[in-house]
Amino acid sequence: MxxxxxxxxxxxxxxxxxxxxxxxxxxxxxxxxxxxxxxxxxxxxxxxxxxxxxxxxxxxxxxxxxxxxxxxxxxxxxxxxxxxxxxxxxxxxxxxxxxxxxxxxxxxxxxxxxxxxxxxxxxxxxxxxxxxxxxxxxxxxxxxxxxxxxxxxxxxxxxxxxxxxxxTFGLYYNKKLFAKAGITSPPKTMSELAADTKKLTTFNADGSIRTAGFMPYLGVYGMLTEHLVPSWGGKWLTADGQSNVGGDPAFAQALTWQKSLVDWFGAKKLVTFKAGMGDEFSAQNAFETGKLAMMVDGEWRNSFIKNDKADIDYGTAVMPAADGKSQLYGAGYVxxxxxxxxxxxxxxxxxxxxxxxxxxxxxxxxxxxxxxxxxxxxxxxxxxxxxxxxxxxxxxxxxxxxKNPLTTTTPASADGGAYLTNFGHFVEKWQTGSVPDLKAGLTAVDRQNNAALKLGQ
Incomplete structure (x- = not known):
């Protein structure tokens, strides 16, 4: 893995x-x-x-x-x-x-x-x-x-x-829940993913989430920024090894899409739901128990589902591509x-x-x-x-x-990948509503990342 x-x-x-x-x-x-x-x-x-x-x-x-x-x-x-x-x-x-x-x-x-x-x-x-x-x-x-x-x-x-x-990473989906919601095939675009998420999500009487169609909260299970931005074609570093999250519009576009879905759920509701999700690498994984209708994960989940003897009828698909980026459908993260x-x-x-x-x-x-x-x-x-x-x-x-030639990865860096960790801290503030200006925030992350990259050289 x-x-x-x-x-x-x-x-x-x-x-x-x-x-x-x-x-x-x-x-x-x-x-x-x-x-x-x-x-x-x-x-x-x-x-x-x-x-x-x-x-x-x-x-x-x-x-x-x-x-x-x-x-x-x-x-x-x-x-x-x-x-x-x-x-x-x-x-x-x-x-x-x-x-x-x-x-x-x-x-x-x-x-x-x-x-x-x-x-x-x-x-x-x-x-x-x-x-x-x-x-x-x-x-x-x-x-x-x-x-x-x-x-x-x-x-x-x-x-x-x-x-x-x-x-490699793709989309896992629950066929039974899809059929119940009237969805006949996995989403191919990010707008379809958002629409399907809303159809698949159910709430308890008190308004809390019973079943989440998808978990947009970054840092949960396989929902990680590096697995998301390939759908927009994002590049973490420039050709000369500098941080690119502020310069590449793909990052702002991906985060804007992600935050809109977080806001639809309500960040506090997602945090509460996240706290009740089973351990990612146990038989209590929320997808395997039917509490999560779709999720991003690696190919190894197939073996986990089999070994856990999970009672779930599921399918897999490549990650949806951003709207207007159909050429990226079939590519992803490796x-x-x-x-x-x-x-x-x-x-x-x-x-x-x-x-x-x-x-x-x-x-x-x-x-x-x-x-x-x-x-x-x-x-x-x-x-x-x-x-x-x-x-x-x-x-x-x-x-x-x-096999897809447009599939990307997170490039090696002398700082041991600190540019990803720095971005993760920023994302946590972003999705909880603590970043008033996304572009300015991403520019600040570039400065922080470039300092770490220089230190690692």
Whole structure:
């Protein structure tokens, strides 16, 4: 599953929310790591074709018994291909633990992360090694990876990570509630989404929300700014890496749409309803229990619904496009897991072999994607007949979003994604009615973000 921070976070069950301070602290720690560890080595330096038996360590954040068993099954395939390389996998590892190990000179050979926001800091500080020499030496075809996915795994001219499965976001809808409201198909425009929300919403006698057609309150479940603004084509940063939320009209348009729906419900009513919503990653999720008729979420929700044995007849669709932006229908947001070689890796040659296998081997990608319900990150794996998920109609919209050339992501930055966290704090004020001038507010966020971006450099 995928990444998250406060307000507009990129998050999943395993991705913690981040604060501005945490993001900047992470960036600072990475710079320190670069100063306290030895020089990076490349495959060419270490004899990557050496078949001397070796054991390498691989830290990843997956933690459930099913997930770890799925990873181990793929690692068994790797060992079969490279019998002289034994992988010691360590589950439930966090980015903080990886950073501490790098600073302490005890880094694993390979590490993965749910949080692509850290890629900018890792690449710019050298905390993760640039994989470009290995990629070029082995003639890895990066065109097999969509450009949006390539963008969040590299920074500053360095590709210090590779994508290891991805998350795309779409719209989940309750078919029973749709039929009851007389709605025959999922919305394709944002005005249709707003109209359907009102038709699907029911209230209690005291005026409180009984069933919400949609949750427009940002920061709740998958309703995050980075999952919303692609419907308007918003770009977070300019070509030269400056904050763009005040300069790109898409942000003001998206927030204006969102606030109009918040106002229709009433912010206080939404806050009360939010407080009664079940935990996002439990069987009490409000969509799974029928209290939320539509919601934004990642492809993994399909697996959650199945595993929770939720009694719900549902469908999925791509996110609606903003009115007048029909070309964006079918596109959306993509994020995902990244994997790389920390500075100080003891066996870089074997480490690269593992990274390459996990991120480019079609069988490895389809096996793990099917097992944990994520999107594989190469076109070959997406088109492989071995990908069982491609036969699931509720998974199809997420594959469509992933393949769409207009799909976007949140770009890597040296500040560890603090520009998103800052925006999240602003959004909280906005949706509660504490921002009298939206344009001025967004301009102020640009100034704050640019200061954080400069600090992170």
């Amino acid at each position: 995928s990444e998250s921070r406060g307000g507009p976070v990129t998050r999943t069950a395993r991705r913690p929310r981040r604060t501005v301070a945490a993001s900047l602290l992470a960036a600072t720690a990475l710079l320190a790591a670069a100063c306290t560890t030895g020089g990076a080595t490349s495959k060419a330096d270490t004899g990557a074709d050496d078949t001397t038996p070796v054991t390498i360590t691989f830290w990843h954040g997956l933690s459930s018994p099913h997930e770890t068993a799925s990873v181990n099954a793929v690692l068994a395939k790797f060992h079969k291909k490279y019998p002289y390389i034994t992988v010691k996998a360590v589950a439930a590892q966090t980015d903080d633990k990886v950073n501490q190990a790098i600073r302490g000179g005890t880094a694993p050979d390979v590490a993965s992360s749910f949080n692509a926001a850290n890629v900018g800091g890792w690449c710019s500080s050298g905390a993760f090694q640039d994989l470009t020499p290995d990629i070029e030496a082995d003639h890895v075809d990066l065109s097999q990876i969509p450009k949006a996915v390539q963008s969040y795994t590299a920074f500053g001219g360095k590709r210090c990570t590779m994508p290891w499965l991805a998350d 994020g995902g897991n990244v994997i790389g070689m920390p500075r100080g890796a003891k066996h870089p040659g074997a480490a690269w072999k593992l990274i390459k296998f996990l991120t480019t081997d079609t069988d490895a990608l389809t096996t793990l994607a099917d097992a944990i319900g994520n999107v594989p990150t190469t076109k070959a794996a997406l088109d492989s007949p071995a990908l069982g998920l491609s036969k699931d109609p509720n998974f199809a919209p997420f594959l469509q979003v992933f």
